[in-house]
Amino acid sequence: MNIPRLVVAAPSSGAGKTTIATGLIAALAARGLAVSPHKVGPDYIDPGYHGLAAGRPGRNLDAFMCGPERIAPLFLHGAAGADVAVVEGVMGLFDGASGRGELASTAHVSKLLRAPVVLVVDASSQSRSVAALVHGFASWDPEVRLAGVILNRVASDRHERLLREALEEGSGVPVLGSVRRSAAVATPSRHLGLIPAVERSAEALRAVADMGELVAASVDLDEVLALARTAPPLTAEPWDPAGEVTPLAAGAVRPRIAVAGGAAFSFSYAENTELLTAAGAEVVPFDPLHADALPEGTAGLVIGGGFPELYVRELSANGQLRAAIAAFAASGGPVSAECAGLLYLGRELDGLPMCGVLDTSARMTERLTLGYREAVALEDSVLAPTGARLRGHEFHRTVCEPGAGERPAWGWRLPDGPRTEGFAGAAGAENVHASYLHLHWAGYPQLAASFTAAAAAHRAG
Numbered sequence: 014m015n016i017p018r019l020v021v022a023a024p025s026s027g028a029g030k031t032t033i034a035t036g037l038i039a040a041l042a043a044r045g046l047a048v049s050p051h052k053v054g055p056d057y058i059d060p061g062y063h064g065l066a067a068g069r070p071g072r073n074l075d076a077f078m079c080g081p082e083r084i085a086p087l088f089l090h091g092a093a094g095a096d097v098a099v100v101e102g103v104m105g106l107f108d109g110a111s112g113r114g115e116l117a118s119t120a121h122v123s124k125l126l127r128a129p130v131v132l133v134v135d136a137s138s139q140s141r142s143v144a145a146l147v148h149g150f151a152s153w154d155p156e157v158r159l160a161g162v163i164l165n166r167v168a169s170d171r172h173e174r175l176l177r178e179a180l181e182e183g184s185g186v187p188v189l190g191s192v193r194r195s196a197a198v199a200t201p202s203r204h205l206g207l208i209p210a211v212e213r214s215a216e217a218l219r220a221v222a223d224m225g226e227l228v229a230a231s232v233d234l235d236e237v238l239a240l241a242r243t244a245p246p247l248t249a250e251p252w253d254p255a256g257e258v259t260p261l262a263a264g265a266v267r268p269r270i271a272v273a274g275g276a277a278f279s280f281s282y283a284e285n286t287e288l289l290t291a292a293g294a295e296v297v298p299f300d301p302l303h304a305d306a307l308p309e310g311t312a313g314l315v316i317g318g319g320f321p322e323l324y325v326r327e328l329s330a331n332g333q334l335r336a337a338i339a340a341f342a343a344s345g346g347p348v349s350a351e352c353a354g355l356l357y358l359g360r361e362l363d364g365l366p367m368c369g370v371l372d373t374s375a376r377m378t379e380r381l382t383l384g385y386r387e388a389v390a391l392e393d394s395v396l397a398p399t400g401a402r403l404r405g406h407e408f409h410r411t412v413c414e415p416g417a418g419e420r421p422a423w424g425w426r427l428p429d430g431p432r433t434e435g436f437a438g439a440a441g442a443e444n445v446h447a448s449y450l451h452l453h454w455a456g457y458p459q460l461a462a463s464f465t466a467a468a469a470a471h472r473a474g
Contacts (some may be wrong), residue, residue: 014089014246014247014251015244015246015247016049016088016092016095016097016098016244016247017096017097017098017238017242017244018088018097018098018099018100018126018128018241018244019098019099019100019129019130019131019160019237019240019241019244020053020100020101020102020119020122020123020126020128020129020130020131021033021034021037021099021100021101021102021131021163022102022119022120022130022131022132023102023105023106023132023133023134023135024105024106024132024134024135024146024150025104025105026104027135028135028165029133029135029165029166029192030101030102030133031059031062031101032165032192032227033133033163033165033192033228033232034059034099034101035059035062035063035066035101035221035224035225036224036225036227036228036229036232037099037228037232037237038050038063038066038067038099038225039066039067039221039222039224039225039228040226040228040229040232040234041097041099041234041237041238042066042067042068043225044234046096046097047069047094047095047096047097048066048067048069048095048096048097048098048099049067049069049072049091049092049097049098049099050064050066050067050069050070050071050072050099051063051071051072051073051074051088051091051098051099051100052072052074052100052101053074053075053100053102053103053117053118053122054073054074054075054103054104054117055073055075055078055385055406055451055453056073056103057073057279057280057281057282057318059071059101060072060073061279062217062220062221063099063101065217065218065221066224066225070091070283072087072091072282072283072284073282073453074087074088074100074122074126075117075406075453075456076116076117076121076122076125077109077110077116077117077385078385078404078405078406078452078453078456079453079455079456080456081116081121081125083252083455084122084126085125085126085247085249086249086251086252087252087284087455088126088247089247089249089250089251089252090251090252090253090284091283093251097238097241098241100122100123100126100128102119102122103117103118103119104118104119105119106118106119106120106130106132106150106157107119107120107153107154109121110385111385115154117385120154120157123158124157126247127244127245127247128244129158129160129161129240129241129243129244130157130158130159130160130161131160131161131162131163131237131240132147132159132161132162132163132186133162133163133165134146134147134162134163134164134165135165136164136165136166136167136172136176137165137166137167137194140172140176140179141178141179142179143164143176143179143180144179144180144182144183144184145183147159147162147180147184147186148183148184148185148186151186159186160186160187160240160243161186161187161188161236161237161240162180162186162187162188162189163188163189163190163191163192163232164176164177164188164190164191164192165192166192166193166194167191167192167193168193168194173191176188176191177191187236189232189233189237189240190228190232190233192227192228192231192232193231195223195227252455254284254287254288254290254291254458255291257288257291257455258288258291258292258458258459258462258465259292259462260291260292260293260462261292261293261465261466261469265293265469265473266469266472266473267293267294268293268294268312268313268465268468268469268472269294269295269297269308269310269311269312269313269468269472270294270295270296270297270311270312270313270314270315270464270465270468271297271298271299271307271308271311271313271314271315272286272289272296272297272298272299272315272317273299273300273301273314273315273316273317273354274298274299274300275300275301275302275303276300276302276319276320276324277300277301277320277321277323277324277328277353278300278301278316278317278318278319278321278353278354278357279318279319280317280318280319280351280352280353280451281317281318282453282454282455284453284454284455285317285453285454285455285461288454288455288458288460288461288462289315289461289464289465291461292461292462292464292465292466293465293469294313294468297311301316301328301331302324302327302328302331304331304334305331305333305334305337306333306334306337307338307341310472311341311346312346312347312468312469312471312472313346313347313349313464313465313467313468313471314338314341314342314346314347314348314349315348315349315350315354315464316348316349316350316351316353316357316358317350317351317352317353317354317451318351318352318353318354318408318451319353320353321353321356321357321362322356322362322363322377322411325362325363325365326365328357328362328367329362329365329366329367335366335367335368335369338357338358338368338370339368339369339370342358342368342370342441342442342444342445343370343441343442344471345443345444345471345474346444346468346471347395347444347445347446347464347467347468347471348370348395348442348444348445348446348447349395349396349446349447349464350445350446350447350448351447351448351450351451351452352407352408352449352450352451355371355373355375355413355435355436355447355448355449356375356413358370358371358445358447359371359372359373359374359375359413360372360373360374361374362374362375362376362411363375363376363377364376370439370442370445370447371418371436371439371442371445371447372415372418372439372440373414373415373416373418373436374413374414375411375413375414376411376412376414377410377411378410378412379410380410380412381409381410382407382408382409382410382449383407383408384406384407385404385405385406386404386405386406386407386423386425386450387402387403387404387425387426388402388403388405388423388424388425388434388450389401389402389403389423389425390403390422390423390437391420391421391422391423391424391433391437392420392421392422392437392438393437394422394437394438394444394446395444395445395446395463395464395467396446396460396463396464397457397459397460397463401457403452403457405450405451405452405453406450406451407449407450407451408451409449416433416434416435416449417433417434417436418435418437418439419439420436420437420438420439421433421434421436421437422434422435422436422437422446422447422450423435423448434449434450435447435448435449436448444467444471
């Protein structure tokens with residue numbers, strides 16, 4: 014299968030990859046093309062902007078959590094029916110999982126996809142040196158095809174001329190565009206990065222449109238498309254959620270699984286809900302900021318990541334829903350909660366009452382906890398059996414006290430020693446699994462099958 018594609022990378026974080034990638038997606042979509050947006054790594058926020066620009070879900074390609082062998086299949090699944098795909102990289106081009114060489118880096122994913130790479134260079138503090146920078150990145154790994162450069166934050170016509178002359182003389186990599194500094198396309202940030210698109214609504218749509226207009230006026234889109242079309246066919250078969258899970262037995266009642274969403278719980282991977290559906294569940298989204306009850310007939314509850322600390326007053330004030338969730342957990346209803354979901358299920362967050370399902374309290378801190386984790390399940394749960402080994406990701410500035418229950422969810426090792434973390438059931442909430450660990454279920458599809466089976470059993474009981 015051949016889908017024209019390219020990877021947007023940079024020498025380091027902060028060079029403007031998200032602006033350029035989102036602008037490319039928007040500009041190509043404005044031409045009437047079906048654009049498939051993707052993001053390397055575990056990021057939830059950038060894909061939200063990509064999705065606004067493309068009109069279809071932004072999807073992640075994480076070789077650490079899902080395995081290198083699944084990258085091309087997941088890409089082909091997400092890009093089905095697209096005219097072109099744009100893949101935004103993570104950090105610097107060659108930065109991957111710490112201590113594991115190229116694993117999960119943008120370069121690694123570009124090789125797995127056999128995709129040409131466009132390097133976004135922040136030119137704001139350099140001129141002729143840009144040629145040495147690009148030459149170094151182009152020659153570092155001969156298996157990575159660095160096929161074009163987009164100059165970002167260029168100050169003036171003269172600055173652009175100096176940059177182009179240096180690159181023509183010393184790098185051999187063509188310049189596809191030169192983007193001027195622009196405050197109009199700035200996306201506001203806070204403690205965990207960019208503000209998610211779902212929270213900005215009309216403002217986010219305007220920002221995405223501005224990015225598209227800026228890129229369309231500054232980048233040779235015909236050259237970009239020509240470059241994307243040089244990507245050779247991929248021999249992998251598209252990932253199919255129906256082929257990854259064992260569905261419920263014939264005649265079994267389809268359980269309804271409620272999935273939290275909205276501004277407070279905006280972190281999710283599209284493949285997670287696709288796997289639940291393939292396993293036999295009816296997935297029903299709801300917004301805890303506005304719903305006063307769980308969806309009727311809920312047999313399972315999934316509460317993913319997000320920013321409950323920013324909506325703690327609204328979440329706390331919604332006592333009806335908090336009580337409904339506590340009652341559902343007490344009735345034996347299966348619950349899967351990640352990060353924000355963990356905070357919501359605790360006694361309190363920053364001193365305000367939460368659902369009270371778990372005997373833990375959370376608060377904001379100044380310390381960022383960030384990184385990949387290799388985890389082992391320490392207890393049987395609605396997600397995984399004891400001893401199951403999974404790879405996930407932590408990303409938060411909060412702390413729970415205590416951080417683990419009598420039945421911890423996971424164990425993993427950090428440089429300073431072993432850790433136990435999370436809750437794999439608790440007194441009066443035996444079927445609750447809550448943890449800081451974010452999981453991409455495409456890497457472990459049995460999670461969806463196990464959780465759907467638990468929901469079906471709860472419904473039947």
